[in-house]
Every structure is written in C-alpha cells, then in structure tokens.
Amino acid sequence: MTIDATDTAAGEAPEDGVSTAGGPGLPQERRLVTEIPGPRSRELLERKAAAVARGVGHTAPIAAVAAGGGVVVDADGNSLIDLGSGIAVTGVGNAHPAVVAAVSAQAAQFTHTCFMVSPYEGYVAVAERLNALTPGDHEKRSALFNSGAEAVENAVKIARKHTGRQAVVAFDHAYHGRTSLTMALTAKSMPYKSGFGPFSPEIYRAPVSYPLRDGLDGAQAAARAIGVIEKQVGADNLAAVIIEPVLGEGGFIVPAEGFLPALAAWCAEQGVVFIADEVQTGFARTGAMFACEHEGVVPDLIVTAKGIAGGLPLSAVTGRAEVMDAAHVGGLGGTYGGNPLACAAALAAMDVYESERLSEAAQSIGAVITERMSALQAADARVGEVRGRGAMMAVELVDAATGEPDAALAGTVARAAIAAGVIVLTCGTYGNVLRFLPPLTIPEHLLVEGLDVVAVALREAP
Ligand SMILES: *Cc1c(COP(=O)(O)O)cnc(C)c1O
Numbered sequence: 001m002t003i004d005a006t007d008t009a010a011g012e013a014p015e016d017g018v019s020t021a022g023g024p025g026l027p028q029e030r031r032l033v034t035e036i037p038g039p040r041s042r043e044l045l046e047r048k049a050a051a052v053a054r055g056v057g058h059t060a061p062i063a064a065v066a067a068g069g070g071v072v073v074d075a076d077g078n079s080l081i082d083l084g085s086g087i088a089v090t091g092v093g094n095a096h097p098a099v100v101a102a103v104s105a106q107a108a109q110f111t112h113t114c115f116m117v118s119p120y121e122g123y124v125a126v127a128e129r130l131n132a133l134t135p136g137d138h139e140k141r142s143a144l145f146n147s148g149a150e151a152v153e154n155a156v157k158i159a160r161k162h163t164g165r166q167a168v169v170a171f172d173h174a175y176h177g178r179t180s181l182t183m184a185l186t187a188k189s190m191p192y193k194s195g196f197g198p199f200s201p202e203i204y205r206a207p208v209s210y211p212l213r214d215g216l217d218g219a220q221a222a223a224r225a226i227g228v229i230e231k232q233v234g235a236d237n238l239a240a241v242i243i244e245p246v247l248g249e250g251g252f253i254v255p256a257e258g259f260l261p262a263l264a265a266w267c268a269e270q271g272v273v274f275i276a277d278e279v280q281t282g283f284a285r286t287g288a289m290f291a292c293e294h295e296g297v298v299p300d301l302i303v304t305a306k307g308i309a310g311g312l313p314l315s316a317v318t319g320r321a322e323v324m325d326a327a328h329v330g331g332l333g334g335t336y337g338g339n340p341l342a343c344a345a346a347l348a349a350m351d352v353y354e355s356e357r358l359s360e361a362a363q364s365i366g367a368v369i370t371e372r373m374s375a376l377q378a379a380d381a382r383v384g385e386v387r388g389r390g391a392m393m394a395v396e397l398v399d400a401a402t403g404e405p406d407a408a409l410a411g412t413v414a415r416a417a418i419a420a421g422v423i424v425l426t427c428g429t430y431g432n433v434l435r436f437l438p439p440l441t442i443p444e445h446l447l448v449e450g451l452d453v454v455a456v457a458l459r460e461a462p
Pocket of ligand 1: 148149150152175176177248278280281305306
C-alpha cells in the first residue's frame with residue numbers, strides 16, 4: 001500500500017538531512033524524505049543486529065535523532081508523527097524545555113551521591129509531591145526506584161512485610177514488568193515469559209472485568225473475581241491484590257464501572273493491600289492525574305513510573321504511611337533509586353502536567369480519537385471496539401465474520417502506518433489491538449493527520 005506523505009509535508013528536510021536539536025521547537029509536521037527505513041536508519045539497524053541482543057526488539061525501524069511536541073525525527077531527516085510517546089513516557093512531550101533545563105542544571109551540580117549514602121533535596125521533594133498528588137488525603141510516604149518493574153517488586157515486598165502474608169493476586173491480561181517477580185505477575189507468556197521460568201511463587205491469577213468479552217457488569221465481574229480469590233487463595237493468606245486501573249499491555253481494557261471500587265472495598269474489609277499499578281495510566285494520561293480518580297478509588301499503594309519524569313528513568317511506590325513504614329530501615333532502596341537527574345526531571349515534569357493543564361489536553365485528545373475511530377467502526381466491521389480513557393485509547397480489531405481477534409490485521413495496519421510516517425503501537429493478549437498514546441503536547445493537526453493515516457492503512461489492509 002502507499003500513502004504519499006511527501007505530498008502533504010509542509011516543510012523541507014534540514015540541509016544535512018538531520019535535525020540535531022529536539023523539543024517542541026521541531027517543525028510539527030509529518031515529513032517523509034526517504035522510504036522507512038532510510039539508508040542511515042538501515043545502517044544503524046544493521047549495527048544493532050550485530051551488536052545488540054536479539055531479544056531486544058523494536059517497533060519502528062528508524063534511527064531516532066530528535067523528538068519533541070508530537071514528532072520523532074530520524075537520521076534520514078524523516079519526521080514521524082508520534083502516537084506512542086515511547087510507551088506512554090513522554091507525556092509532557094519529548095525534551096520539554098523545563099525538563100532539559102532542570103536536568104542540565106542538576107547535572108552541573110552533582111549527578112549521584114546514592115540517596116542511601118548522602119540524601120539530597122530532590123528525592124525528598126519528589127516524595128512530597130507524590131504524596132500530595134496521589135489519590136487520598138491520608139498520611140503517605142514514598143520510595144523511589146528506577147523502573148516500573150522495580151517499583152512493582154517493592155510494592156509487593158512492602159505489602160508482604162505489612163501484612164505478614166505471602167500470596168499476591170494479579171489478573172488476566174495483566175502486565176507488571178519483565179523481572180522475575182513481575183514476570184510472574186504478568187499474564188501473557190509470549191513474548192514476556194516464554195522460556196524464562198521458573199517464576200516467583202505465591203502469585204495467583206483472577207479473572208478481570210473485560211466488558212467486550214465477558215458481558216458482565218462491574219458488580220458481577222467483581223463477585224466472580226472475589227469468588228475465585230476466596231476459594232483458591234483465601235484472604236488470610238493474601239498480602240496484596242495488584243491491578244492496572246486500565247489494563248495496558250493487555251489491550252487497554254477498561255474494567256466495567258464498579259469493578260475497581262468493589263475490589264478495593266473487599267481488600268479493605270479483609271486487610272489486603274490494594275495496589276494500583278498506574279505505571280502506564282499515571283500522570284494525566286487518562287484525563288485525570290491518576291486513573292483511579294475516575295471512580296474515586298483510593299489505593300493503599302500506588303505504583304508510578306513511565307510518565308513521571310519526562311523520559312528519565314524513575315519510578316515510585318506511594319502509599320499509606322503505616323503500610324509503607326512496615327519495612328525496616330535498610331529494607332528498601334537501591335544504588336540509583338531516585339537519581340538526582342531523574343528527580344530534577346520529575347519535579348519539572350510534574351509542574352508541566354499542572355501548568356499546561358495536560359489532564360484536560362488528554363481529555364481533548366481522547367475526544368478526537370473517539371470521534372475518528374468511532375466513525376471508522378461504523379464503516380468497518382473489523383473494528384470490534386473503540387475504548388480507553390483520555391489519551392490512552394485503543395481499537396480492537398476482529399474478524400468481521402466471527403468477532404475473533406485479528407492480530408495479523410493489527411500488525412499489518414501498524415507496519416503500514418509506520419511506513420507512512422506515523423508511529424503506532426499494538427498491544428493486547430491476542431495482539432489485535434492498536435493503541436494510541438500520543439504525547440499530551442501533540443498539536444491537534446498532527447493527531448488528526450496521524451489518525452487519518454491509520455484509517456487509510458486499515459482501509460487498504462486486506
Ligand atoms: C511498563 C509497565 C510496567 C513496567 O515498567 P518498566 O519501567 O518497563 O519496568 C509495569 N506496569 C505497567 C502497567 C506498565 O505499563
């Protein structure tokens with residue numbers, strides 16, 4: 001298929017074919033000056049194949065050199081519309097000037113002391129901000145780590161220490177990371193777990209609410225899940241229930257209304273720690289600062305990462321002081337957790353989420369995506385469902401005749417969109433979901449153009 005992007009591109013490639021400075025000052029346009037991948041990108045991908053472990057895959061076959069606003073620019077001078085944000089990380093936009101300035105200033109001051117050796121203000125300030133920003137006005141504490149998976153592991157450690165119990169319940173379609181414990185929590189075997197066992201013990205799986213496929217309302221789905229937990233685990237043995245308020249890698253599944261509150265209420269009755277994994281949904285992504293807020297759910301512990309620091313690696317566990325403080329002195333930490341550069345970036349990014357009203361931006365983005373994709377659904381029976389919240393939206397593709405998941409179609413559409421200059425990610429237990437996670441700073445004209453390219457890619461897909 002062909003989508004001629006060069007016709008619609010407003011600008012020219014920079015003279016040497018390469019943009020070197022990123023940030024929102026980059027021309028906000030889709031611009032294809034070579035095929036994707038172009039020669040310079042191909043050269044890097046050849047080096048990658050020879051030097052980088054095969055297990056580390058990639059979605060877009062490009063060599064990125066700059067990004068900002070709503071675009072990623074490659075080494076050949078192509079400018080691609082970014083509907084992925086590096087998997088929901090650059091919510092404030094790539095290389096946001098406030099983040100760049102904060103990181104540069106901190107780098108000139110000091111880059112590391114190890115917070116457990118010589119504490120510094122940035123870490124404490126991030127903890128204070130998270131304690132204030134997360135749902136609930138109870139007394140809170142935070143601890144900082146490097147990755148989402150590392151924070152999930154620590155949330156589980158803290159819940160076990162607090163309750164003196166060992167079992168943890170995760171859900172069908174869950175994704176919590178790729179480390180040993182988080183692989184066990186993650187539902188999907190290929191590609192995340194296959195061949196990497198044995199897995200951490202005392203992890204149990206319960207059915208989630210998946211309205212398109214189970215037809216249950218929130219109360220029914222919660223009763224089903226709680227029934228399984230009570231029969232197969234028993235509350236007396238259960239330290240924590242962990243759930244993504246919108247299931248991310250599993251397919252942007254929004255549980256039916258009432259499911260999350262019922263689960264949280266059951267946990268509170270039983271003394272089970274309710275952990276919200278908001279690694280993907282957090283920081284304005286769903287149109288609220290945290291996705292739990294949509295149903296007034298107040299988790300005991302909330303895990304954050306991805307969008308927290310404008311692209312620098314940082315993660316956190318935030319929660320009830322009495323739960324968080326259950327761990328003894330020295331029981332939590334890590335060499336790099338709460339690195340000063342990442343903390344400086346997070347403080348700047350959290351300012352930007354508020355000052356640029358990015359929760360509202362996410363709502364507007366969601367409205368545009370919903371409108372465009374619903375029109376597509378009305379015209380094409382292969383669009384099984386359009387769902388999500390805010391700027392975390394997905395289209396589930398199915399076989400028009402049977403309603404069965406169509407992963408091949410999702411892959412075809414995503415590859416065609418990327419070839420036409422639009423970075424689109426897929427997800428879903430069945431691999432049949434196109435997901436849209438644009439930077440919350442994307443200009444509307446780029447968002448619309450990107451969605452139009454996806455629509456053309458779907459129309460032209462066999
Ligand atoms: C990405 C993700 C993780 C893992 O985060 P990493 O930083 O990749 O370790 C955990 N939970 C959810 C919901 C995620 O989306």
